Amino acid sequence: MRADRLVSLVLLLRQRGRLTADTLARELEVSTRTVLRDIEALSAAGVPVYAERGRHGGFALLPGFRTELTGLNHDEALALLTAGSGRGLGLGPALASARRKVADALPDSHRATARLLVEPETDLLSRRLVAEEVPAATMAVVRGAVLAGRRLRIHYAATGDTARWRTVDPIGLVTVRDRGYLLASRAGADRTYRLSRVLAAEELPEPAQRPDRVDLDRIWQERRARFLSEDHLTVHVRVHPGRREELLTHAVAVRAEEPEPDGWLRLEVTFQDSWHAEWALWQLGLGAEALDPPSLRTALGNRAAELAARYRIPYSEPCLSNDSVSRSTPSSPRATAGG
Known part of the structure; x- marks a missing residue:
């Protein structure tokens, strides 16, 4: 995790120029002390980062320093830069980091990040667009169990019901308008859980009882149709x-x-x-x-x-x-x- 953060720090300085420790801490979602330690680590590793003191001071890179990322053409990189926010699955910070890496790899003549604004925090009426929050640690456990194919124990608070523990077989994750859902089965029956209502999660050692291959889009459409047919x-x-x-x-x-x-x-x-x-x-x-x-x-x-x-x-x-x-x-x- 620290290696990813160090790369993100370098890319922020590459793309936005001089930044204060407070700004870097806010962007990377860490403390200012952590940023200062990361700056020292980069300097020790030979990255030409230096401090400018004074009222308008901050940290910057020597001109001309850049990182390399190959294997993507311009349209592929642009598609990644305009991808969804990923917040519904707890991947917002990871996607922001990936976008910085992709943007840094584009040639200066093709760099499009200054022309594209994706997922601003407010709409035209200054209403804050708030995604449903899922604790990062809980989301990491759920996501890990889904990808590893292991059973999952979740502390779930259904609407109008007391929160209680359930053991489920995870099938996949879906995000719609920044709302995340866990598709799973429980005792052989289909279940769909709102991720914002998962209060805690534990990955179990036994493998999940699920097909090796699934058509997640088809499953979602079937469950959506079933949900809409209920008493609304x-x-x-x-x-x-x-x-x-x-x-x-x-x-x-x-x-x-x-x-x-x-x-x-x-x-x-x-x-x-x-x-x-x-x-x-x-x-x-x-x-x-x-x-x-x-x-x-x-x-x-x-x-x-x-x-x-x-x-x-x-x-x-x-x-x-x-x-x-x-x-x-x-x-x-x-x-x-x-x-």
Whole structure:
């Protein structure tokens, strides 16, 4: 692990120039003291790294120093640089390190990292894009058992249930939108576990009971179809295109989608239950309208009426004219751009 970190440190200095110890520590996810020890180790190994003191000081490499990485053409390297984040499987730091190595190997005339930004921390609305967190040590054990083909003991907290230990035969790992899943079998029955709910894990010495070769994509599609066929609430909803992604973030799945003449989208989506659907659509405000089932429309209407009653302006206080209110407040989702 330290060897990989030393390589990453060199590549950071190669690609970004002079960096402070604090910046290096943040990038490598270690302490500043560890960075200083690594700098000393690199110097002792002959890597031309030197310190610049002063207000704008830091560590840098002598001009012209570079590492070599061969065997990849430009398009192959570019594909790796734009690969998924890997956070759902606990491989985010490893992928970041790999990207630095690949970028450093590209000729200066073909280097594309300054033109491509992959997986920024926030979207255009400054909302932080937070992936589900899995402790690195736990994820390493799970990943190791999957790759080694050994049985796995996990301390798992299912929704609405007390966390308890389970012994499973791991089949593979899947990541979707930075959510990681463990596909496994338990006592011969198919099981799918959300990695963020695995509180601890132990790799067992006995081999996992599983086929030597598996089509992981096919297995995932089968389990997804089975999951969607279970008892979920189906909702028909109109949504402004600007709020579509937010709706999909909350929904379990999308069954159908088609555009409407006014530019909005009509979707058939599923939620875990009525409470989940009401909560999700309430977040979208005037950017969405529940069409069916009627019980969901009623629940949302009642909630809106209660909120309006709470914030009603007393007659004794100044208030806007009716014309001002009608101009500034849309009467329905169809009258607003994005809620």
